[in-house]
Amino acid sequence: MKKSYITLTSLIVMIVMLYFIPEFININKDLFTFIDRDTKYPTVREVLNDDNNADIMKVDNRIYFRNDDWHIISPKDPSDYNKGEEIGEIKRKTTNEWWFRNLYATKLEEGTKVYSGEIEYRKGDRPFHILIEENEDIVFYEILLED
Numbered sequence: 001m002k003k004s005y006i007t008l009t010s011l012i013v014m015i016v017m018l019y020f021i022p023e024f025i026n027i028n029k030d031l032f033t034f035i036d037r038d039t040k041y042p043t044v045r046e047v048l049n050d051d052n053n054a055d056i057m058k059v060d061n062r063i064y065f066r067n068d069d070w071h072i073i074s075p076k077d078p079s080d081y082n083k084g085e086e087i088g089e090i091k092r093k094t095t096n097e098w099w100f101r102n103l104y105a106t107k108l109e110e111g112t113k114v115y116s117g118e119i120e121y122r123k124g125d126r127p128f129h130i131l132i133e134e135n136e137d138i139v140f141y142e143i144l145l146e147d
Contacts, residue, residue, distance in 0.1 A: 023101075040146050044100040047144065052095070057105035057141060059087060059114060060126045064141035066107070067129075083115035083131050083138065090114065108132065 047054050047063055055066040090112040091103045103114065115131040117140070129142045 042144060042146055045097040048095060048097050048106075055107040056144070057090065057108060057114070058100055058102050059130060060123065061102065062126050063144040064130055065144045067140050067142040070140040070142070083133065084117045085115065085120060087114045087116055087130065
């Protein structure tokens with residue numbers, strides 16, 4: 001009987017590890033030097049180490065930052081402005097750099113809708129900029145690249 005519990009527990013641990021280890025490695029690529037990664041796109045850890053107050057979100061495994069240099073659009077009727085296709089909603093507001101997944105943000109509230117800013121969007125497209133609607137204003141987020 002005790003042997004079957006140990007076997008069952010071991011099996012559950014292995015299944016959980018198989019699910020979470022690839023996710024953990026994907027999120028924390030900068031920790032593992034043996035992983036070949038495109039260094040022109042920083043990780044959440046790198047961004048938050050440089051600026052722990054950064055306004056960022058993750059979409060399609062890329063980091064987007066709020067670009068305050070871009071003009072915020074305040075349309076008279078927000079339905080008149082074409083925001084593009086909806087990518088999704090912010091799932092969690094967090095600064096946890098270890099488990100910062102897609103559609104997580106540091107400043108945006110859960111449920112904030114994210115738009116592609118382009119007519120069509122397919123998962124994995126990684127548009128240059130994305131939009132959110134905040135207090136009936138359109139706010140731009142730009143993909144973050146290393147200098």
